[in-house]
């Protein structure tokens with residue numbers, strides 16, 4: 001089932017930078033990695049998907065609902081961590097989630113325990129967040145994004161700043177949620193190696209355009225790492241622009 005449809009989306013700022021003519025679809029359970037150098041348009045694209053920036057052209061649909069025309073219906077299916085809001089560290093994970101749950105008046109009382117279970121924090125729910133590792137804090141942020149039972153979760157740099165152990169924890173949690181719950185992830189990251197370990201599909205952006213799109217298993221030639229592949233693709237695109 002197609003969950004997210006991005007069709008020929010363009011957003012150009014006055015300086016001519018932004019996103020040009022990007023199209024792709026996501027299906028249920030996909031873990032899609034959005035990769036690209038700094039300033040290449042990843043955040044602009046994520047913000048358009050969340051309805052925070054309006055495209056100049058093109059359309060974005062979530063479960064068939066247009067983000068610009070039926071914002072409430074479209075966004076009801078989306079959870080996100082864009083700029084990780086720090087939890088209150090003098091409170092427990094449970095109480096932090098209780099605060100976030102105020103935004104969703106129809107939430108079942110059991111949902112907080114459910115999301116804590118999903119991200120593996122149930123045994124530590126009464127402990128103060130102050131004592132949590134960075135990986136646990138990031139999993140708590142993920143739990144908060146899951147409160148409203150979203151089908152699509154958008155994460156901007158979810159493992160940035162984490163140590164190896166934290167990265168492994170967060171990767172494991174994302175994989176479990178995609179496989180076990182059928183949740184779809186759209187993840188933007190600079191950490192190509194890290195993203196390559198969980199994404200089944202990737203899109204590579206350069207200078208506002210999507211220059212490659214596909215299944216990781218199909219894109220990579222034998223013996224090539226995702227890092228080598230991405231660097232080569234971006235260099236090829238830059239060379240082509242230089243001679244255009």
Ligand SMILES: Nc1ncnc2c1ncn2[C@@H]1O[C@H](COP(=O)(O)OP(=O)(O)OP(=O)(O)O)[C@@H](O)[C@H]1O
Pocket residue numbers: 013014015017018036037038039040041042043044045
């Ligand atoms: N509000 C704005 N006004 C003008 N230019 C902007 C604005 N926001 C972003 N840009 C420019 O648009 C381009 C794309 O920015 P964007 O933040 O989407 O890139 P990014 O790929 O997310 O970068 P990073 O990986 O560094 O976060 C950049 O050149 C940026 O300077």
